Amino acid sequence: MEKKLNIPDLAEGLSRRTKLPRRIAETFVRQFFDTLEENLLRENIVKVKGLGTFKLIDVEARESVNIQTGGRFQIAGHTKISFTPDAVLRDAVNKPFAEFETVVLNENTDVSLMEAVEDFQPLPVAEEPQEEEPLQEDPAAEEQIEEGTITEEPVAETVIVEETAVKDSVCKEPSVEKPDTEEQTENEPIAPLHVTPVEPKPEMKTATSEPPHHLGFWHVVMMLFTGIILLVLGYGIGYLRPLALPFLDRQTSEIKSDVQHPNQRTLQKGTSSKAVAAPAKTSSKPTSDSQDMPSKDLQVVSTEGKGNEPAKKMPSEVLAYPQLEGGDYLIVGIKGTEVMAPGKTLLNISIKYYKSQDFVPYICTLNDIKNPDIVPLNKELKIPELKHK
C-alpha cells in the first residue's frame, strides 16, 4: 500500500486518465515540476491550485552548539523551501481522520497516563486508520477488545484504562473484563472517572484463578455474554442510581431474600434494578459457586465498585445538582444568578464569583451549557455554590 512513486509511475497514471501516450505524459510531468522550480527560484513563491503553495524562506545565520564537543559554530544563512498544501489536498489526505474534532478537556482529566500510553503504543494496529472506530457500546466494539487488539480510540480516557488494564493483568480474563467495567463507568452520568479500576481487581483474580482450563469456545461465548450483560447493567445502574438511593434500606433487605436464589436470571434482575444491591450479594456469592460461574462473579464484583463508591461520596444535597465529572469541587447549592448581557462572558463571570477563570466548567454543568462558546443572550445563569471534595 505504501509505495514510493516516481515520475514514470505518475506519468502512467496521468496517461491512463487522459488517454495520452505515456511518453507525452511523462514529458508533461517533468515540464510541470521544472516550470514549478524555475518560477519558484525566480519569484520566491508559486501557488498551484489543487496542490498548494511553495515558498522560499530566508533563514538567517545563527549560532549553535555542537552537542558532541560543546563547541560553538555558525549555521550559515540559507534559503529553505516551505510547502503549504492546498485545503482541498490537505482534506483529501486527512480523510480517514476527518470526523475527529478538537475536544476541550475537562480541567481535571488526567493526561499523564495518556503520555505513558503514547510510549507504550508501537503496536502495528495503531497505524491503520481503518481500525480506528469511535468507541461504541455495541457488541462489535466489545469483541474487538476481547480479542486483545488495542485500538487507538478518540476517547482518550478509555484507551488509557484499557491499555493499563491489559498491562497489569495476570491472567486473561481480568484483562478482558476490566475494560468493560471501565466503559460502564464512563457511561454513567455521576460516577467519577477514576474511581473504579483498583478496588475490584484482587477479587477478580481470586474468582478466575481456578478455571483456566475452561478456555476455548465456551470461554469466548461466556465473555461475550458477560460483556453484553455488563453494558446493560451499567446503563441501568447509571440511570437508576439517583432514584435508588432514598430507598436504600428497603432494597438491602430485599436483596437478602434474593440471595437464596442462585439462578442467574434473578441475579441479573436484582443487580440491574437495584444499584446498591450488589455489595450485599458479592459477599455471599464467591464462596458458594466460584467454580462454574466465574463470569457471574465478575459481574457482581464489578458492579460493587460502582454501587459503593458514589453512595459514599455523594451527600444528599449533591444529588440535587448536576455534577462536573472529574472535577475537584462539588456543586452543593446556588449562590446567585447572572443574566447574560453583551460583553459578559462565562470567563469573566467565573472570575467575578470565584476570582479564577477555572470554574467555567462548573457554571456550564449547572446550566447545561453544551458549548461554552455559545450562550444565548439574556439567558439567566445559575452560579453554583462549590465545595471542595
Added chain:
Amino acid sequence: MNNKEFISALSHEVELSVKDTQNLTNSLLAELTSQLEDGNTIVIQNFGAFEVKKKLERVVINPSTGQRMLVPPKLALNFKSSTGLKERMQKGGES
C-alpha cells in the same frame, strides 16, 4: 506567482494552449491526490518528495484561557525538497 501565471508559463513551456495545459494539470493533480490518499510517497527527482505523515493526537493549552484541548490525530502532507534543489536554491539566492 499565482495559479494563472503558473499555468500560462507552463503552457508556454509545453507548447500547448492554456486550456489544455489546465486540463492536463488538473488530471495530474487528481492522480497525485489519489496516490497520496492511498498513503503513497511521491518522489520527483531533482525536485523533492511528497509524503503523508501521521501526526499523533496531542494536548494543547490555550495560553490565554488555560483551556486544554485534545487535538485529534491527523494525516498531514509533507514536502521535502531534494538536495539538488536545495543546492540550486542556495546558488540562486546568492546571485
